[in-house]
Amino acid sequence: MPQLIGLILVVALVFGGLVFTGGHMAMEALPFELALIGGAAIGTLVIGNSPAVAKEAGAGVLKAFSGAKWRQEDYQSLLVLLGTLMRKARRGGFVSIEADIESPMESETFAAAPTIRDDEAARSLICDAFRLMALDLSDPARAEAHMDQSIHQNLGRRMKAVAALHTVADALPALGIVAAVLGIIRTMGSIDQSPAVLGAMIGSALLGTFLGVFLAYGVVGPLAARFGQVVEDEAIMLETARTTLAAFGSGIQPGICVELGRAAIPADLRPEAGAVERASTAVRFAGRRAA
Template sequence: MAQLFGLVLVIVLVFGGLVLTGGRATMHALPFELALIGGAAIGTVLIGNSLSVAREALGGFAKAFRGAKWRREDYQDLLVLLGTLMRKARNGGFVAVESDIEAPQDSAVFAAAPRILGDAAACSLVCDSLRLMALDLSDPARAETRMDQAIGVYLDQRMKAVAALHTLADALPALGIVAAVLGIIRTMGSIDQSPVVLGTMIGSALLGTFLGVFLAYGLVGPVAARFGQVVEEEGRFLDVARNVLSAFAEGQQPGIALELGRATIPLALQPDPDLLERAISAARFVPASRNAA
């Protein structure tokens, strides 16, 4: 909401000033200049990045305004999910969670956390880590290394999209100059016109420079910065899962591992300890699979 308010404030102030000072001819040129610079900007993103990175970079505008996907209730669902899986593994061995981690889409444990089940990165991190522990619990560092690698790959891919937006912000002033030069070329072709006509054409040409600078520092640059924060916030969700599972692999009791993980969650998103304990207790009555109900 704060980002949306900031966007409205910037647009009202900047374009309000443009409307008051730019004149009618400049306003008529505005859609053309926006289309020119915007189209060239999208083209530069497509040229400099793979299709998947370009798609995520352009989608970063929406992500920057929506914010991180994980909320307080999602962190609670994560801890309840991990607590249930760790308890089952502690009581019945890793064979007790084999059906859950091999087919999470059929697991009632994962079904209780649908947003985690629907997130490929989070679901894979949990399942792959427990699977590796089941294969070799004698080396807990191996599971932690695997989780670090998985989180690193996830963040690297998403930070490429953030970098693409930063590159776009750096390129926009130059694209604005290109648009201005095109306007000047057009003006020079009408040099025999009256000063009134030439002044209007030059003003329209300079609009390209204005838009390039405005879009770079008033929109795309701040959006890229906010998008980077969102990526880091969503990566923190995976870090919490890693902290819990690493503590469990080192021999900590599930309750202690959960508390160690909960302590690493930002205070604004930390689940209430009492509510978390009640949710974990209620999860003990969840059947082993959907078909077991």
């Protein structure tokens, strides 16, 4: 929401200033120039990236407005889920959570944390880490290295989309110049017109340069920067899971592992220790009644 307010403010001030300073003729050419420059920008995005990266870059514009998807309650759900799985594994061995990690979408344990279960990156990291620990608990560094690699790959893939948006922002001033040159060519074809007509045509042509610079530094560039922040913020969820599971693989008690993971969460998203403990207790009691 703050990003949307900022965008409205920038557009209102810039285009309001254009109108009030006598840019009425330029405003008439605005739809054509926007279509020209915007279409060319989308074309450069498609040309320079794979379909998956281009699609994620387009979705990143919306993510810049909506922000990171993880909230404090999601971090609490993650800690409760990991605590439940670790306690089950500690009490009954890894065979007791085999069904959970092999079929998480059908698992009652994962069903208690639907936002984590439905996120492919978080779900895969958790299941793969437990699977590796079950195969060889004598080498906890193997599972931790795999988690580091998974986080790096996930972050690297998403940062390609961020870089793609930055590339579009860098290209927009040049595309604006192209649009301006096309306008000048059109004006030169009407050189026999009156100065008033030529002045309006030249002003419309220069609108392309204006739009290219404005879109680059006033819209797309800031949105790309914000999208990058969102990607990094969402990666904190994976880092929290890595910290918690790495501690468990080192032989630390599940309760301490959960607290280590909780301590790694930023203060504004960190759930209270008491809330996590109460939620964990509720899950344990629900499991005993079901049994």
